[in-house]
Amino acid sequence: MKKWLIASALLFGQGFAQQNLSELQNEYQNALKTAPKTTGNTTWKSLMDRVEELKNQTPTPEVLRLRANIYSDVKWWIKAKTAWEDFQKVGNLSADEKKRYSEALHNLAFTAAHRNEPNLQEALQYAKQAIEVTPDYYPARYLLAETYQDLGDYSNAKNAWKEVLDINPTDSKAQYFVNVGDRLSRFGPEVNQAFVRGYSAYSENQKTEALNLFKKTTELGPEFTEGWRYYARTAFELGDVKAALAGYQKLSELEGQTPENTYWLNYATEASQYGLEAVKAYRSGYTAYQQKNLKGAESLFKQATTLSPNYQKAWAWLGRVRYEQKNYSGAVQAYMQAVTLDPEDDSSEYYLKLAKNRK
Structure with missing residues (x-):
């Protein structure tokens, strides 16, 4: 009689837990369609509280999977990381779930690398974990290369950039750093870090931030030609003719009067005399003339x-x-x-x- 009562209670508990899970899964699907995916949203806060309670009662694979997805959806990355780890212990991750797990790890790596006081070793650790979960996860490969570059580990950085190119052969930044890495290696990690971050800001069209970082690069490594090249280029694109002229003058001193340096130095010199917009109009006119x-x-x-x-x-x-x-x-x-x-x-x-x- 006693065994029967215990068995009945267990079955009842399992049925109740399954009902709660089904209800929670339905509410989760509705939230995906109707509620902003933020930790402050009341719908998602309720889902997080209830899935944690259900996880403590019956930590089945289905419950743990739902918990991990909820935290990934609201971008609570440290919670998502732990939740995916918990699910991985009891269930097999699909390809999509592996990417979600890697996304959480990548974002933790990114945060570690870009906070006010960066922890590059922590960033490296999270990026590597993300790649272990999903070897072809492009953002983590990219961040791994950047982090090695920031650390001044040029050999690993070059290899990591090559692995980025294996995934995306057209990535111009990876191509650039595979080629420029040997030159950068001569100037130390501070120059490296400033230039890499400047290049990233430039690639993301954050030109003012990029200019400041390239300026820092030239101050830390006054003989590093790529720093001067991008400082001058970015200044020109921002309309800062004085800075562009100084940059191209220094670049010409370091590299000599190459055709490219001569072209841009003349351009900057004319712009300083007649104004950038006037020179742009003149050069566009010359192009139109050549096109008859x-x-x-x-x-x-x-x-x-x-x-x-x-x-x-x-x-x-x-x-x-x-x-x-x-x-x-x-x-x-x-x-x-x-x-x-x-x-x-x-x-x-x-x-x-x-x-x-x-x-």
């Missing part, structure tokens, strides 16, 4: 002279495109400005005379 778009080129050269009335080259080219369109009076006007600004411009002087004769 004379009307477009004329409009852009005119824009450049309006933005910067002392821009002699823009006046000379404005005269040229007008002359080629047989607008000789307009050509005379433009060439006269060019010659006034630079009396030694023999070409403009010559075409000014031709245009006057054809008016």
